[in-house]
Amino acid sequence: MPEEPMAQGEIAALTRRYEQAQEKADREFGIVKSDLTALRLQVGNLDQKVGNLDEKIDGLAGEVRDLTAKVDRNQVQIIELLSQLVGRNPDAG
Template sequence: MAAEDPIAHNELDALTRRVEAVEDRVEALQVQSGGNFAAVIEGQAALRREVRDGFTKVNARFDALETKFEALETKMDRNQAQIVELLTALVGKNLNEN
């Protein structure tokens, strides 16, 4: 599993703040509407859109990081194989001889 990404965490924190702000607005609309639930439903729909869009962004960021991590693992495996190959070639050789 990849290490936690501080950017993704910041995006999630920002999304959480936005959700809380929308919840506050919905609550204020409920008080102001005095029973007019159309405004509340509209606020909830906006909240759902913001949450869905936020998760889409976070998932895209995670997928990009996962791709980069896989590429890094591949490069590390290739480098490790080259090191083993070079060390194997040196086994039994006298390094003081030219």
């Protein structure tokens, strides 16, 4: 028994809609996949930059420790010199 022309028209319309939706889904999946790839590259670049910052921070921390030690040594020298001057006559040579 042949199908009715109206039913065939509805089936064809539904098939077209399905195919269009499938094409749209494929395009959108491609866009998402492309965006994900770009995001992965950006995360990789950020990870590398963070690694470089870690090295720089470690270097700066070492420099600050060295500077603190130098300041401490200078303070000790100043205290020693001031201690030597205590009780001396400022006008004496």
